[in-house]
Amino acid sequence: MDDSGWRPVKRTRTFEDVLAQIERRITEDGLTAGDRLPAERQLAEQLGVSRSSVREAMRVLETLGVVSSQVGRGPDAGAVLTSRPDTALSDLLRLHLGLASLEMREVIDTRHMIEQWAAAHAASAQADTSALAAALSGMDAAKSAEEFVEHDTAFHCAIADASGNRLIAAIMRSLRDSMRRYSVEAVQRLGDTSILRADHVRILEAVDRGEADEAAKAVSEHLAHAYPSLFDH
Amino acid sequence: MDDSGWRPVKRTRTFEDVLAQIERRITEDGLTAGDRLPAERQLAEQLGVSRSSVREAMRVLETLGVVSSQVGRGPDAGAVLTSRPDTALSDLLRLHLGLASLEMREVIDTRHMIEQWAAAHAASAQADTSALAAALSGMDAAKSAEEFVEHDTAFHCAIADASGNRLIAAIMRSLRDSMRRYSVEAVQRLGDTSILRADHVRILEAVDRGEADEAAKAVSEHLAHAYPSLFDH
DNA sequence: ACCACAGTATGGTCAGACCATACCGAACCA
DNA sequence: TGGTTCGGTATGGTCTGACCATACTGTGGT
Numbered sequence: 263m264d265d266s267g268w269r270p271v272k273r274t275r276t277f278e279d280v281l282a283q284i285e286r287r288i289t290e291d292g293l294t295a296g297d298r299l300p301a302e303r304q305l306a307e308q309l310g311v312s313r314s315s316v317r318e319a320m321r322v323l324e325t326l327g328v329v330s331s332q333v334g335r336g337p338d339a340g341a342v343l344t345s346r347p348d349t350a351l352s353d354l355l356r357l358h359l360g361l362a363s364l365e366m367r368e369v370i371d372t373r374h375m376i377e378q379w380a381a382a383h384a385a386s387a388q389a390d391t392s393a394l395a396a397a398l399s400g401m402d403a404a405k406s407a408e409e410f411v412e413h414d415t416a417f418h419c420a421i422a423d424a425s426g427n428r429l430i431a432a433i434m435r436s437l438r439d440s441m442r443r444y445s446v447e448a449v450q451r452l453g454d455t456s457i458l459r460a461d462h463v464r465i466l467e468a469v470d471r472g473e474a475d476e477a478a479k480a481v482s483e484h485l486a487h488a489y490p491s492l493f494d495h
Numbered sequence: 496m497d498d499s500g501w502r503p504v505k506r507t508r509t510f511e512d513v514l515a516q517i518e519r520r521i522t523e524d525g526l527t528a529g530d531r532l533p534a535e536r537q538l539a540e541q542l543g544v545s546r547s548s549v550r551e552a553m554r555v556l557e558t559l560g561v562v563s564s565q566v567g568r569g570p571d572a573g574a575v576l577t578s579r580p581d582t583a584l585s586d587l588l589r590l591h592l593g594l595a596s597l598e599m600r601e602v603i604d605t606r607h608m609i610e611q612w613a614a615a616h617a618a619s620a621q622a623d624t625s626a627l628a629a630a631l632s633g634m635d636a637a638k639s640a641e642e643f644v645e646h647d648t649a650f651h652c653a654i655a656d657a658s659g660n661r662l663i664a665a666i667m668r669s670l671r672d673s674m675r676r677y678s679v680e681a682v683q684r685l686g687d688t689s690i691l692r693a694d695h696v697r698i699l700e701a702v703d704r705g706e707a708d709e710a711a712k713a714v715s716e717h718l719a720h721a722y723p724s725l726f727d728h
Numbered sequence: 729a730c731c732a733c734a735g736t737a738t739g740g741t742c743a744g745a746c747c748a749t750a751c752c753g754a755a756c757c758a
Numbered sequence: 759t760g761g762t763t764c765g766g767t768a769t770g771g772t773c774t775g776a777c778c779a780t781a782c783t784g785t786g787g788t
Contacts, residue, residue: 334750
């Protein structure tokens with residue numbers, strides 16, 4: 263057989279072309295969150311493709327948290343550029359956990375790494391801790407494990423926000439989101455949350471005083487308290 | 496106006512239903528990578544929706560790196576469950592960098608965090624370092640900045656792989672992927688790569704000897720050498 | 729045993745229709 | 759003048775049915 267005339271058979275599907283065009287337009291025209299994309303029918307005509315292909319490209323962009331589609335008419339209708347990496351990351355983690363291509367252990371180790379980093383940086387930046395305090399009182403008022411975990415998540419995400427790194431914060435949020443059920447079980451297994459409360463206070467005070475090393479250490483020990491079974495090595 | 500009969504106007508689009516059904520089937524039936532999903536037409540009939548809606552759901556799953564579609568016929572054709580979080584994460588980062596909803600600084604700080612963690616864990620695990628050595632000689636043989644960066648990327652991703660955490664490794668890969676151009680410019684600006692080479696050797700030896708702290712420190716100083724402008728605070 | 733060829737299941741693409749939504753604006757009252 | 763009503767219209771959401779390219783499957787002939 264003669265393979266000399268081979269071309270890399272990378273077939274490129276129409277919606278991928280559309281994606282490339284839209285991405286090109288975003289970078290070249292400097293579009294940012296809030297700007298509107300042309301309507302589906304209009305885009306289809308401009309690019310010489312069917313509306314189905316445009317729609318499939320839109321689904322991709324929506325999945326990646328880059329656009330948000332609104333029906334109806336007016337300035338807010340149509341495909342608007344947004345910036346929601348959180349939901350995209352959450353979906354990604356949740357599905358891959360479901361596929362068993364990721365293990366909870368890996369997620370928690372990643373969370374451990376991020377939380378230490380975020381706490382240290384929040385402390386160094388002398389960040390505002392009012393959101394942390396609010397989450398703390400939310401936990402005190404919680405009447406169920408679900409409610410407790412909700413405010414606990416808010417507490418830890420607030421640390422990530424306070425670190426000032428939006429990528430870290432987005433990853434943190436999606437990590438917590440994908441392990442919500444697991445966290446609830448962990449709290450129920452634990453029963454008494456007073457140890458966790460003491461940990462939280464310790465973290466908050468370390469951040470408040472700007473003690474980065476102490477904040478990181480407090481976070482690390484907190485996670486060991488919350489998930490004792492994973493830290494016995 | 497009577498608001499009593501309000502229902503949460505969260506309209507559910509058909510393809511989202513399809514997504515939920517597929518995800519349910521994945522978790523309930525314990526499907527994993529390699530298993531095949533029903534054909535588009537068949538799925539459409541089973542769920543009582545049009546093929547378009549099924550296809551839009553497929554695009555989402557493909558975007559998230561969960562399925563891979565192949566045309567034709569036979570055991571390998573159709574929608575097959577896969578496990579490719581890397582490309583999904585890369586696309587996500589690239590688009591959000593383009594939208595200016597993330598800054599390079601945030602990406603590099605994240606990389607800094609991950610690399611330290613990965614190097615320390617690879618050292619603790621006494622991981623195999625042959626891939627690291629191979630990447631190192633690749634860098635030595637490189638004839639251009641692009642080529643150098645390619646092997647440099649392989650080196651750092653190999654550390655992440657050696658850490659044993661697939662989530663960390665996937666994030667690492669996509670971080671490097673999204674900042675490839677930036678890295679090439681950094682190397683060109685630097686000119687001389689001998690300092691980087693010494694850093695790499697130091698990292699490799701630390702991992703080899705199982706010295707976690709030294710490995711983390713070596714990585715940290717290496718990044719300071721590679722991106723001096725970002726570490727002057 | 730091999731090969732050629734028709735059959736067929738698959739995803740990829742398109743055109744066109746219809747629906748629900750929500751804004752826009754003109755006509756119509758008060 | 760001011761408000762209200764109601765039809766027009768642009769938008770995304772959905773469906774149908776068709777056709778194409780691809781790549782395996784099986785059959786029949788050699």
